[in-house]
Amino acid sequence: MANDEVILLGFWPSMFGMRPRIALEEKEVKYEYREEELMEANKSPLLLQMNPIHKKIPVLIHNGKPICESFIAVEYIDEVWKDKAPLLPSDPYDRAQARFWADYIDKKLYIPAKMIHTTKGDEQEVATKEFIEVLKVMEGVLGDKAYFGGDNFGYLDIALIGFYCWFHTYETYGNFSIEVECPKIVAWSKRCMQRDSVAKILPDQQKVLELAKVLRQIYGLE
Amino acid sequence: MANDEVILLGFWPSMFGMRPRIALEEKEVKYEYREEELMEANKSPLLLQMNPIHKKIPVLIHNGKPICESFIAVEYIDEVWKDKAPLLPSDPYDRAQARFWADYIDKKLYIPAKMIHTTKGDEQEVATKEFIEVLKVMEGVLGDKAYFGGDNFGYLDIALIGFYCWFHTYETYGNFSIEVECPKIVAWSKRCMQRDSVAKILPDQQKVLELAKVLRQIYGLE
Numbered sequence: 251m252a253n254d255e256v257i258l259l260g261f262w263p264s265m266f267g268m269r270p271r272i273a274l275e276e277k278e279v280k281y282e283y284r285e286e287e288l289m290e291a292n293k294s295p296l297l298l299q300m301n302p303i304h305k306k307i308p309v310l311i312h313n314g315k316p317i318c319e320s321f322i323a324v325e326y327i328d329e330v331w332k333d334k335a336p337l338l339p340s341d342p343y344d345r346a347q348a349r350f351w352a353d354y355i356d357k358k359l360y361i362p363a364k365m366i367h368t369t370k371g372d373e374q375e376v377a378t379k380e381f382i383e384v385l386k387v388m389e390g391v392l393g394d395k396a397y398f399g400g401d402n403f404g405y406l407d408i409a410l411i412g413f414y415c416w417f418h419t420y421e422t423y424g425n426f427s428i429e430v431e432c433p434k435i436v437a438w439s440k441r442c443m444q445r446d447s448v449a450k451i452l453p454d455q456q457k458v459l460e461l462a463k464v465l466r467q468i469y470g471l472e
Numbered sequence: 473m474a475n476d477e478v479i480l481l482g483f484w485p486s487m488f489g490m491r492p493r494i495a496l497e498e499k500e501v502k503y504e505y506r507e508e509e510l511m512e513a514n515k516s517p518l519l520l521q522m523n524p525i526h527k528k529i530p531v532l533i534h535n536g537k538p539i540c541e542s543f544i545a546v547e548y549i550d551e552v553w554k555d556k557a558p559l560l561p562s563d564p565y566d567r568a569q570a571r572f573w574a575d576y577i578d579k580k581l582y583i584p585a586k587m588i589h590t591t592k593g594d595e596q597e598v599a600t601k602e603f604i605e606v607l608k609v610m611e612g613v614l615g616d617k618a619y620f621g622g623d624n625f626g627y628l629d630i631a632l633i634g635f636y637c638w639f640h641t642y643e644t645y646g647n648f649s650i651e652v653e654c655p656k657i658v659a660w661s662k663r664c665m666q667r668d669s670v671a672k673i674l675p676d677q678q679k680v681l682e683l684a685k686v687l688r689q690i691y692g693l694e
Contacts, residue, residue, distance in 0.1 A: 303576060303609070317568045319575060329564040342551040346539045353541060354525060387525070 256281035257311040265412025267308040270323040275447035277331040337405045352409035366424045378424035389432045414439040418455035419462045478503035479533040487634025489530040492545040497669035499553040559627045574631035588646045600646035611654045636661040640677035641684045
């Protein structure tokens with residue numbers, strides 16, 4: 251697969267876009283990253299052509315064929331480049347558990363996380379409480395393991411770690427400390443950040459906060 | 473795996489519950505089906521114990537260990553009982569496509585489908601239009617193939633076929649003909665219904681309509 255053409259359409263602060271990128275880095279697959287724009291009107295013709303259904307990043311394009319949706323792209327990467335750095339566990343039950351908690355992150359963590367920095371007042375307070383509650387569930391799933399799957403970095407780590415670059419933003423607008431609430435999640439995040447695959451892809455927390463500030467001004471929240 | 477204990481917690485009109493049941497039937501796995509009740513207060517202690525996070529059916533319980541979420545359960549069944557009736561395609565790209573469209577069904581078809589028989593007026597009209605639009609997309613994906621994956625019944629067929637027992641309900645409240653709008657989907661549904669695995673699990677369309685009528689009265693829509 252040395253001559254494979256691999257392109258990844260993403261948007262730098264998107265945790266969804268980070269997932270397949272980290273997977274490609276773990277597998278040491280050479281790929282071209284193309285940055286999409288935030289605004290609907292500025293989406294590239296390639297994105298609209300490759301993901302006409304959802305018109306969303308990330309899109310992995312492998313030899314001209316698109317794979318959309320972050321978890322589906324990560325599973326695809328794991329299946330195609332299967333000889334290096336396995337991401338999903340090999341045992342079917344462990345695989346089902348990894349998929350369950352990844353799905354839980356998108357269903358239960360993403361919305362309250364986003365609402366912490368895109369709302370204010372009561373709505374913001376409720377979102378912050380919910381975020382902490384869900385993150386504590388994930389802290390329980392992690393337990394005392396180095397990574398979610400045990401000793402090796404894998405699928406569920408990839409599912410959650412993108413939120414880490416937003417932690418400073420959540421803390422700023424939610425007025426709380428993630429380290430106080432979920433110390434194991436913070437320790438795990440720092441452990442993940444020692445990996446080249448993660449450190450290379452996750453943007454700086456301060457840069458993400460600057461974006462959040464601008465967006466709050468645009469949406470009239472400041 | 474002859475001595476395996478397999479239990480499936482479901483609710484008869486739920487298309488989510490039907491998915492792992494059809495998968496188990498296709499694999500000819502012996503299992504015990506346990507019917508859950510609609511009302512939150514009447515959920516079984518076993519369901520609450522096995523799916524404390526979402527408290528929802530379906531739950532597949534394999535030798536005492538729970539697997540929740542319908543697609544995750546179907547993938548698990550396919551991975552554990554892998555020697556008979558493969559459900560996901562073997563090619564990684566085809567697998568990604570099957571997963572993409574299954575996800576699309578849950579994200580885009582389920583809500584408008586439900587709203588056709590749980591709302592009225594403009595809301596119902598909008599939902600009906602959206603349902604037809606999304607089902608037409610799926611008709612395009614099916615094309616002239618016998619099943620979504622080609623000649624063999626599989627994952628994406630399992631993802632969609634549960635809606636078929638609700639077709640009469642959608643047509644009754646949405647005031648349209650699915651056969652007129654999506655003739656290939658109806659022909660495919662009838663083809664699926666010729667399989668024992670599907671015919672055994674899907675309830676009668678009239679029985680589903682009776683339930684929908686009762687629910688509309690309970691919710692004060694009639």
